[in-house]
Amino acid sequence: MKDKNLIYDGTFDGFLSAVFIVFEQKLKSVGIQNAFTIQNGLFSENETIITDEQKANRVWKGLKSKLSSTGSYQLYYTFLSEKEGIENILLDYIKYAFSKVKLVDKDFSHSSVLKVAQIAKSVGREKHRMEAFVRFRLTKDEIYFSSIEPDFNVLPLILKHFKRRYADQKWMIYDIKRKYGLFYDLEKVELIHLEFPEQFDFTKTDGNYFAEQEFKFQKLWQDYFKSTNIESRKNMQLHIRHVPKRYWKYLSEKQPD
Amino acid sequence: MSFERTQEKLKILADAAKYDVSCSSSGSKRSNTNKGLGNATGMGICHSYTEDGRCVSLLKILLTNHCIFDCAYCVTRKSNDVKRAAFKVQEVVDLTINFYRRNYIEGLFLSSGIFKSADYTMERLVAVAKKLRLEENFNGYIHLKSIPGASDELMREAGLYADRLSVNIEIPTTAGLKKLAPDKKREDFIKPMVKVKNEIIQYKAEKKIIKSTPKYAPAGQSTQMIIGASGENDFQIMQTSNHFYKNYNLKRVYYSGYVPISYDERLPQIGSAVPMLRENRLYQTDWLMRFYGFDVSEILNAQHQNLDLDIDPKLSWALRNLHQFPVDINTADKRMLARIPGLGMRSVHKILSARRFRRLNWDHLKKIGIALNRAQYFMVCDSNQFERRDLSSEKIKGLILQNSKSKYQKTLSNQLSLFA
Numbered sequence: 001m002k003d004k005n006l007i008y009d010g011t012f013d014g015f016l017s018a019v020f021i022v023f024e025q026k027l028k029s030v031g032i033q034n035a036f037t038i039q040n041g042l043f044s045e046n047e048t049i050i051t052d053e054q055k056a057n058r059v060w061k062g063l064k065s066k067l068s069s070t071g072s073y074q075l076y077y078t079f080l081s082e083k084e085g086i087e088n089i090l091l092d093y094i095k096y097a098f099s100k101v102k103l104v105d106k107d108f109s110h111s112s113v114l115k116v117a118q119i120a121k122s123v124g125r126e127k128h129r130m131e132a133f134v135r136f137r138l139t140k141d142e143i144y145f146s147s148i149e150p151d152f153n154v155l156p157l158i159l160k161h162f163k164r165r166y167a168d169q170k171w172m173i174y175d176i177k178r179k180y181g182l183f184y185d186l187e188k189v190e191l192i193h194l195e196f197p198e199q200f201d202f203t204k205t206d207g208n209y210f211a212e213q214e215f216k217f218q219k220l221w222q223d224y225f226k227s228t229n230i231e232s233r234k235n236m237q238l239h240i241r242h243v244p245k246r247y248w249k250y251l252s253e254k255q256p257d
Numbered sequence: 258m259s260f261e262r263t264q265e266k267l268k269i270l271a272d273a274a275k276y277d278v279s280c281s282s283s284g285s286k287r288s289n290t291n292k293g294l295g296n297a298t299g300m301g302i303c304h305s306y307t308e309d310g311r312c313v314s315l316l317k318i319l320l321t322n323h324c325i326f327d328c329a330y331c332v333t334r335k336s337n338d339v340k341r342a343a344f345k346v347q348e349v350v351d352l353t354i355n356f357y358r359r360n361y362i363e364g365l366f367l368s369s370g371i372f373k374s375a376d377y378t379m380e381r382l383v384a385v386a387k388k389l390r391l392e393e394n395f396n397g398y399i400h401l402k403s404i405p406g407a408s409d410e411l412m413r414e415a416g417l418y419a420d421r422l423s424v425n426i427e428i429p430t431t432a433g434l435k436k437l438a439p440d441k442k443r444e445d446f447i448k449p450m451v452k453v454k455n456e457i458i459q460y461k462a463e464k465k466i467i468k469s470t471p472k473y474a475p476a477g478q479s480t481q482m483i484i485g486a487s488g489e490n491d492f493q494i495m496q497t498s499n500h501f502y503k504n505y506n507l508k509r510v511y512y513s514g515y516v517p518i519s520y521d522e523r524l525p526q527i528g529s530a531v532p533m534l535r536e537n538r539l540y541q542t543d544w545l546m547r548f549y550g551f552d553v554s555e556i557l558n559a560q561h562q563n564l565d566l567d568i569d570p571k572l573s574w575a576l577r578n579l580h581q582f583p584v585d586i587n588t589a590d591k592r593m594l595a596r597i598p599g600l601g602m603r604s605v606h607k608i609l610s611a612r613r614f615r616r617l618n619w620d621h622l623k624k625i626g627i628a629l630n631r632a633q634y635f636m637v638c639d640s641n642q643f644e645r646r647d648l649s650s651e652k653i654k655g656l657i658l659q660n661s662k663s664k665y666q667k668t669l670s671n672q673l674s675l676f677a
Contacts (some may be wrong), residue, residue: 128302131302164289228272228274230311233310235309241310242306
């Protein structure tokens with residue numbers, strides 16, 4: 001149990017501001033918690049941290065000089081995992097990095113360094129999966145729309161990929177779980193929040209919202225997916241390892257006929 | 258175009274193209290700078306996987322399955338009684354663009370049966386790629402087949418629009434080819450391969466002087482061999498493969514376990530199993546050659562003409578070379594670390610990084626994720642516990658097999674019971 005809990009607003013800048021306070025006040029027994037998933041300790045004191053961009057930038061700049069480029073992106077990736085207690089592992093990692101002269105992000109026999117590398121890897125895997133499994137469906141107002149439900153908060157990580165790739169079409173990727181999305185309007189990508197009709201089923205392609213040709217291309221894709229399979233090599237175990245079942249409901253090719 | 262007709266064609270021509278295993282969509286450098294559609298830089302993406310566990314990253318189709326040749330191992334051979342179809346150039350373009358826009362695919366893999374002549378066919382393949390690049394502003398990945406016997410001029414043009422070119426040699430030896438595909442000659446396969454190789458060399462040289470030299474097949478070329486159709490042993494297969502890597506600068510050689518598709522008595526009969534385990538062992542050997550610093554003759558030679566099926570080729574090599582072990586994890590060089598069974602290149606790099614901070618013991622290695630089940634017999638680390646017994650190769654193999662469960666257990670026990 002920690003003596004003091006710093007509560008931040010859930011943003012990366014907020015977290016870094018809390019880290020700043022830890023160093024500024026030389027706090028020893030301290031934990032950092034997200035305001036939205038808070039768990040009260042019986043005897044610990046809570047302090048709410050105000051997100052301060054300048055402080056956050058100072059910490060980030062310092063970290064970048066203490067970590068390789070891989071190390072700093074691993075830190076950010078790990079933060080986006082939103083795992084319970086991740087802030088404290090990151091804090092330990094950051095303290096260790098600042099305490100050494102050498103770059104520490106390759107010290108895989110240190111428990112926090114290894115943990116961060118491992119979590120960053122699973123977030124990276126999820127990012128890559130989303131780049132693969134996003135399925136756009138053309139809406140009546142000519143927007144390629146996709147809904148996702150990733151385990152980790154990877155929208156900020158996939159933005160660049162989709163912006164570069166689909167530069168000549170309007171598109172939207174919506175994270176149903178976290179209730180926000182990315183929208184590209186042929187110029188720039190914006191973060192958006194949307195209200196959906198109450199009955200809206202994200203897994204169905206409803207003719208009221210989606211373009212007529214959408215159904216045809218989905219059908220062609222499903223046919224292609226079936227034809228390209230070699231029955232005598234069937235290996236469902238391998239199939240499921242590559243495409244875990246939790247993703248199936250948003251994959252056009254895995255929809256029942 | 259009528260939807261039903263396209264639908265039928267797609268079914269026929271995707272079905273006929275599926276035996277080509279290449280699905281790689283990586284290694285190109287075509288970035289989206291013109292605000293067009295698509296971006297093929299560096300890493301490829303598998304957008305889905307079929308139920309047989311193979312990656313789907315490209316729309317893989319034949320332009321047509323009409324063919325003037327009669328190669329015994331091929332589904333689209335002239336004498337086979339199957340439905341035939343042919344796409345129009347525009348149909349392929351529309352399918353590619355619409356699939357790409359929905360994030361289904363990384364690009365197009367276009368092959369074809371040979372109708373009329375090699376050049377006539379190649380011309381049409383090039384026309385599709387050209388249209389995609391110039392009219393549709395498409396920067397996604399395009400893999401074209403080089404049609405055996407196609408002219409140098411067409412191969413030159415093909416490389417300007419495609420990211421990768423490939424020509425399948427299919428049968429590992431000339432003798433096998435003669436038996437199964439009497440109309441085809443080895444030289445016909447080699448000719449476009451040589452042309453592409455030379456163009457790539459020339460492109461790389463010119464690029465150094467003139468930055469705007471148009472790209473030529475930036476993802477290189479590859480080929481494919483069928484395994485288990487014509488009786489070659491693993492030694493012959495890997496020698497051929499090594500020959501092609503060395504002499505034609507290929508990016509990849511693919512190995513495709515023969516899927517029986519005909520009652521031709523020169524071939525394994527319909528219903529016989531696809532040699533998937535053997536295929537896997539060949540890929541492992543291929544990796545050892547390309548990434549682990551092994552020479553092919555260390556793994557396969559006149560004494561060892563076939564790979565073991567029950568253990569992987571690196572372990573098999575280590576068991577034949579016990580005098581080179583144990584290796585000290587904390588001091589050995591990269592080359593030797595890579596030779597320890599159970600250590601992949603990722604683990605090797607992790608060890609090299611981590612041991613700069615402290616000497617590594619079993620606990621560290623386990624957390625890093627090394628397959629100690631195999632590695633423990635071949636290494637020592639910062640611990641006074643290590644394998645002290647002077648174990649023979651057979652004994653080590655037995656211990657490892659006892660403590661591991663191969664994903665091929667079923668295949669293996671079936672194969673053993675055949676001889677029981």
